[in-house]
Amino acid sequence: xxxxxxxxxxxxxxxxxxxxxxxxxxxxxxxxxxxxxxxxxxxxxxxxxxxxxxxxxxxxxxxxxxxxxxxxxxxxxxxxxxxxxxxxxxxxxxxxxxxxxxxxx
Amino acid sequence: xxxxxxxxxxxxxxxxxxxxxxxxxxxxxxxxxxxxxxxxxxxxxxxxxxxxxxxxxxxxxxxxxxxxxxxxxxxxxxxxxxxxxxxxxxxxxxxxxxxxxxxxxxxxxxxxxxxxxxxxxxxxxxxxxxxxxxxxxx
Numbered sequence: 001x002x003x004x005x006x007x008x009x010x011x012x013x014x015x016x017x018x019x020x021x022x023x024x025x026x027x028x029x030x031x032x033x034x035x036x037x038x039x040x041x042x043x044x045x046x047x048x049x050x051x052x053x054x055x056x057x058x059x060x061x062x063x064x065x066x067x068x069x070x071x072x073x074x075x076x077x078x079x080x081x082x083x084x085x086x087x088x089x090x091x092x093x094x095x096x097x098x099x100x101x102x103x104x105x
Numbered sequence: 106x107x108x109x110x111x112x113x114x115x116x117x118x119x120x121x122x123x124x125x126x127x128x129x130x131x132x133x134x135x136x137x138x139x140x141x142x143x144x145x146x147x148x149x150x151x152x153x154x155x156x157x158x159x160x161x162x163x164x165x166x167x168x169x170x171x172x173x174x175x176x177x178x179x180x181x182x183x184x185x186x187x188x189x190x191x192x193x194x195x196x197x198x199x200x201x202x203x204x205x206x207x208x209x210x211x212x213x214x215x216x217x218x219x220x221x222x223x224x225x226x227x228x229x230x231x232x233x234x235x236x237x238x239x240x241x242x243x
Contacts, residue, residue, distance in 0.1 A: 003110075003224060017183040021145060027220075029112060029140035029190065060222055091224055096204060098113070098211045098218035 001092040001105060002066050006057045007035065007085040008077040013055045016076045020059075023072055028059040039082055054085060060092050060105065106226040106242060107200045109193045109207075112140055113219040117211045118189050124210050125193070128203060132242070134192040139185035144216055146184035186217065194226055194242050 008016060013030060020028065034051040042049040061069055070087055078084055095105050113121060118135070125131060140146070195203055204221055211218055229241040 001222075003222065014183050017141075021183065026145045027140075027142045029138050029188070030185065031136060031138045031190070060220070092222050093107070093225060094204075094223045096208060096221040096223075098111075098208050098221060099214060099216065101208045101212065 001060055001095055002063055003058065003060050003090045003092045004066070004069055004073075004087065005090070006073045006077070006087040007033070007054045008057060008073065009079070009083065009085065010053055010055045012077045012079075013057070016057065016073055019072050019076045020069065023068065025059065025061065025065070025069060025072075028057055031056040031058065037083070037086070042083070052083065060095055062105065106194055106229060106239070107197055108224050108226045109191075109195060109200065109203060110222040110224070111191045111193070111207050111211075111219065112138070112188050112221075113191065113207070113211050114213075114217065115187060115189050118191075120210050121191065121207060124206050125203070128199075128206060130193065130195055130199070130203060132193070136190040136192075138188050138190045140188045141183070141185050142217065142220075146186050188219065194229060196239060196242070 006016075010032070017028065017030075020026070033054050033056045035054055036051050040050070042052055057073070059069070066089055070089070073087060094103050096103050097105075111121075122131075122133070125133060193203065200223055204223065207221060228237065229239075230237050231241040
């Protein structure tokens with residue numbers, strides 16, 4: 001299993017979630033976060049924004065579905081401008097469903 | 106070392122904390138998150154296990170789409186349920202014990218009990234003393 005952490009624009013969240021749901025991945029967790037990237041924030045005239053609001057979408061999926069999910073997220077979250085976000089994939093060894101207590105996704 | 110990521114009901118947080126403390130692993134990080142599972146966040150019973158049915162009906166009647174959905178044409182609104190996300194870093198040998206106790210405390214048998222993920226952690230450092238590895242989390 002793999003954990004996908006995608007940092008996306010907050011305004012793109014609904015679009016990404018509905019696209020994932022349509023493709024058969026309804027389960028996810030979202031966390032509002034603040035961060036900055038390569039550009040060290042954003043300069044608007046004299047005002048410098050060091051950290052910008054993003055939405056962290058976290059989901060755990062099977063190994064074979066990583067490419068598909070990453071494809072959907074990057075396709076729906078892309079605007080072509082700086083600040084579209086990043087996607088990280090990390091390993092997960094086991095996952096448990098609390099309701100049943102079984103080790104299954 | 107392993108990282109245990111548990112997404113649980115809001116009203117089970119204190120009980121879970123107490124159990125972890127009894128096991129001798131009191132250190133944890135808590136986040137307030139919004140999530141959805143196989144039921145796509147639509148189940149009111151997911152929110153809190155003891156929420157009365159009348160309240161659920163009222164929520165369904167009064168729910169309004171987010172401002173984004175009002176401005177844009179979306180097929181429907183994606184719903185989320187408030188949850189608590191716990192992150193616990195523990196040594197390899199106690200992972201099963203801790204996971205079992207978290208499951209025991211949080212199990213209500215209804216949808217929305219949550220998920221627990223176990224993933225590997227390759228290093229840990231204590232900032233105050235500069236200790237590394239297993240000492241840093243003991």
